[in-house]
Amino acid sequence: MDNIKTLGKIKASLLADFILQVYGYMSHLKLQKLVYYCDAYHLAYFDEELVPENFEAWVHGPVCREIYNELKDKSVLYSDIYKTFDESIYDPKSILKESLTTDQLEVLKNVLDELSTWTGLDLENATHKEFPWIEARFGFSPAEKCDVFINKETMKQFYKAEMNG
Numbered sequence: 001m002d003n004i005k006t007l008g009k010i011k012a013s014l015l016a017d018f019i020l021q022v023y024g025y026m027s028h029l030k031l032q033k034l035v036y037y038c039d040a041y042h043l044a045y046f047d048e049e050l051v052p053e054n055f056e057a058w059v060h061g062p063v064c065r066e067i068y069n070e071l072k073d074k075s076v077l078y079s080d081i082y083k084t085f086d087e088s089i090y091d092p093k094s095i096l097k098e099s100l101t102t103d104q105l106e107v108l109k110n111v112l113d114e115l116s117t118w119t120g121l122d123l124e125n126a127t128h129k130e131f132p133w134i135e136a137r138f139g140f141s142p143a144e145k146c147d148v149f150i151n152k153e154t155m156k157q158f159y160k161a162e163m164n165g
Helices: 012-023 028-045 065-071 092-099 102-114 120-128 131-136 152-164
Strands: 055-057 061-063
Touching: 012 028, 012 065, 012 092, 012 102, 028 061, 028 065, 028 102, 028 120, 028 152, 055 131, 061 065, 061 120, 092 102, 092 131, 120 131, 131 152
Parallel strands: none
Antiparallel strands: 055 061
16 A cells, blocks of 8 residues: 555546546436445545545436536536536546545555446446445435435445455
């Protein structure tokens, strides 16, 4: 592990921008799940969150409200988000490289290289089978609105067990 530099934290919106910049256009649904899984596996690997924002247990899976609020006018659930970056003004990839350790960047790359090939629906279905989302939605019907936060400690324990599984 890279112990020279302390672990960095970034805003979820920066992570979302990085994903769009590097992995291209995708649905809002897919983007939300990729951000969630990056934080989940970061928690499992480093015992610390990557993003300080929480995820809510919405009907279609985990959602970071800050990202939702920023992108809700640019995309509906299944349509692609088209966002471009003038890298001379704002370059999410460079900001991440400056903000995170090489170990953190490697974990993100591994998660994103694997899961970016999945569809938004595949990712939604996966989260629906996993305890952190199920626990947060306890007592809610499948189609009922829910803004309960998914517990980050539960995420850490669940994905750590999955990694070691």
